[in-house]
Amino acid sequence: MLHRVKSLNGYGLQATDGDLGKVKDVFFDDEKWTIRYLVVETGGWLNSRQVLISPYSIAGIDPVNESITVRLTQEQVRNSPDIDTRKPVSRQMEGDFSRYYGLGNYWIGPELWGTGAYPVVGAPGHAEGAPIPNRAEELLQQASDHPEDYHLRSADNVEGHHIQGTDEEIGHVEDFVFDDETWALRYFIVDTRNWWPGGRKVLLATHWIDHIDWARSLVQVSLTREQIRNSPEYDPDQPLDRDTETALHVHYGLRNYWE
Secondary structure (H helix, E strand, O other), X not given: OEEEHHHHOOOEEEEOOEEEEEEEEEEEEOOOOEEEEEEEEXXXXXXXXXXXXXXXXXXEEEOOOOXXXXXXXXXXXXXXXXXXOOOOOEHHHHHHHHHHHOOOOOOOOOEOEEOEOOOOOOOOOOOOOOOXXXXXXXXXXXXXXXXXXXXXXXXXXXXXXEEEOOOOEEEEEEEEEEEOOOOEEEEEEEEOOOOOOOOXXXXXXXXXXXXXXXXXXXXXXXXXXXXXXXXXXOOOOOOOOHHHHHHHHHHHOOOOOOO
């Protein structure tokens, strides 16, 4: 099922033995456009420390009660690596995090989650508590040798990035849409009202992006204002089903992600 990323903000996280806190933000990687961590504000039980929770540990999402259950205990979270979520998170830090929880290293392998399409602990090469393969150790060593090896972005920080078409600016990033099975970011939600008075919100697939200039907060796509003006309107109050997605891709004449 597809959800807006912002809809997760404020969701409560339930460990196997109590509350963990509430979702504050998400970190996604800028190579495969997939949510890698929820940023969780723990509240009083852990002195309001912010912690990262991987989709590998998530057991389920309950939109009705706005809660997320995880396969972790409070003690595990309490003793997890202390990562400053206000600063860039390097691949080396991610390696420490992964080893602590016995999770997979999603960056090793061709699929969204390394050797598979889903964040499943226990898949080949991702056994809980298994030693990290030599190649993984080599990659982690490379990461420590290259402190600039950062690939995680805050969804909150990307909000407001301008989107440049082939002729003029076509809007700015308001939110993302993600798939709750793969945790892939499938679409940008784009607000067009900065150039189109009374304009609307539209969807642009992340795999249509040509280039992002992170320093200039600029997303570049090979689309025109006229294409955007005539595109299907995105209504956040309506389910985003496959028929709607198909109509969107047909309008632009661009490839989809599910075939």
